[in-house]
Amino acid sequence: MLKYANFDIVFQEVPDEVTLAINITNCPNQCPGCHSKYLWENIGKELDMNELESLVTQYQSGITCVCFMGGDADPKEVADLAKQLKTKYTNLKMAWYSGKNDLPQNVSTDHFDYIKVGRYMAELGALDSATTNQRMMKRLADGRVKDITAWFRKNKKVDFVEVEKIPAE
Numbered sequence: 001m002l003k004y005a006n007f008d009i010v011f012q013e014v015p016d017e018v019t020l021a022i023n024i025t026n027c028p029n030q031c032p033g034c035h036s037k038y039l040w041e042n043i044g045k046e047l048d049m050n051e052l053e054s055l056v057t058q059y060q061s062g063i064t065c066v067c068f069m070g071g072d073a074d075p076k077e078v079a080d081l082a083k084q085l086k087t088k089y090t091n092l093k094m095a096w097y098s099g100k101n102d103l104p105q106n107v108s109t110d111h112f113d114y115i116k117v118g119r120y121m122a123e124l125g126a127l128d129s130a131t132t133n134q135r136m137m138k139r140l141a142d143g144r145v146k147d148i149t150a151w152f153r154k155n156k157k158v159d160f161v162e163v164e165k166i167p168a169e
């Protein structure tokens, strides 16, 4: 079961989208330098389809994307909720901020428009750092996946790099 601590409407986390970002708890990653250690605890409200729909209904007119922030303790559930939500709200993009370097192979990422992977390592920095180890990928309408990490450094002129497949362990 997934739980979440809180949510916010954000503009930077997913490029060109107005995003309902849901902070999922029980994070197993223990990244060095984590700024959100409260998310390590198994706290908060259950995040099931009813709860998701309730949030989306409240903010639907103003958002273009829903982002699952975390959920690595139960990645199948994250993928399943994204699939259900995308099927019902076809106009909304789906995003996932995973703290894993590689996603589990048995988890389908087909319903995500954006996926961020990579542990947070303070010495390398987050997505907007030139030295970051993290990657943001975007699925294009034709199914190809591109690495758009450079966009976080305001460098949209960089021709983004096609990714053969989303990293999976």
Ligand code: SF4
Residues within 6 Å of the ligand: 027, 028, 029, 030, 031, 034, 035, 036, 037, 039, 040, 070, 098, 099, 100, 119, 120
């Ligand atoms: S993925 Fe890493 S940075 Fe994010 S909440 Fe978990 S431990 Fe912290």
